[in-house]
Amino acid sequence: MIEIDVSTEVQDALDNSKPVVALESTIITHGMPWPENKQVALRVEKSVRDNGAVPATIAVLNGVLKVGLSHQEISELAAWQSPRKLSRADLAICLTQKATGATTVAATMIAAAHAGISVFATGGIGGVHRGAEFSFDISADLQELARTPVTVVSSGCKAILDIPKTLEVLETFGVPVIAYKQDEFPAFWSAKSEYKSPLRMDDLKQIAEAHKMRAELGITGGQLVANPIPAQNEIPLCDIQPIIDQAIENSFNDKITAKDVTPFLLSRIFDLTAGKSLEANIALIVNNASLAAKLASNFTDF
Secondary structure (H helix, E strand, C coil): CCCEEECHHHHHHHHCCCCEEEECCHHHHCCCCCCHHHHHHHHHHHHHHHCCCEEEEEEEECCEEEECCCHHHHHHHHHCCCCEEECCCCHHHHHHCCCCEEECHHHHHHHHHHHCCCEEECCCECCEECCHHHHCCECHHHHHHHHCCCEEEECCECCCECHHHHHHHHHHCCCCEEEECCCECCECCECCCCCECCEEECCHHHHHHHHHHHHHCCCCCCEEEECCCCHHHCCCHHHHHHHHHHHHHHHHHCCCCHHHHHHHHHHHHHHHCCCHHHHHHHHHHHHHHHHHHHHHCCCCCC
């Protein structure tokens, strides 16, 4: 039987209809080095708390699916040697083998839904990789959004991806893509891309009501709320795009594939921007956590 350990704080919030925000853990294990990974994870949790909600960082520790890590558990995970990177395909195996792993967007959504959490904050979702017409490399995050009833707040998809193809797949899967307070779909490190968002909404209460309405209509899946990075923290698209192109060319030349692609590209872009990409990444995830907490407060009446 699956063993889900929901922290006392998170369970108390859920039992008393208080806002809760799910948080992934790959940002801790695969996003940045120790000890900055721990510091950022705690900073993201603080952003949730400062905006009136309870954070629920999710991971698998020694075969137990944990919903709401303690500060000690975050520290241990941040220092863990070679934890698994868990998506829909490997979550059950990690649990069965009593192993330790960090949850991606897809796995975090699954765990959040099991625990009864409706709002999840992340940096950027996965999507269709450039060259997918040859590699067929498409993130499981997109299909999870079509299956699992969790509203995800992110700064769009990661800018290393093929944005128009990602939007097309989300449309095919029937996932609402909602740009928050702007018409353009954000491009992760940049507040705006050259692509129009399918939907725009400025009212968090309406976003929450739309989530509820989908359930009442019997429509599966969640929503993607695309929240632009704050202007003072962004890297303009004209500056970052040539760097992304160079990093992608490097990945092709080095024959990087599957789960290794995103960490390779993010690391290469970090080097090429002299660390500015990581600074922007931290700013946007903190900003997304803040917005997700405000959004989650509109779910407590359901």
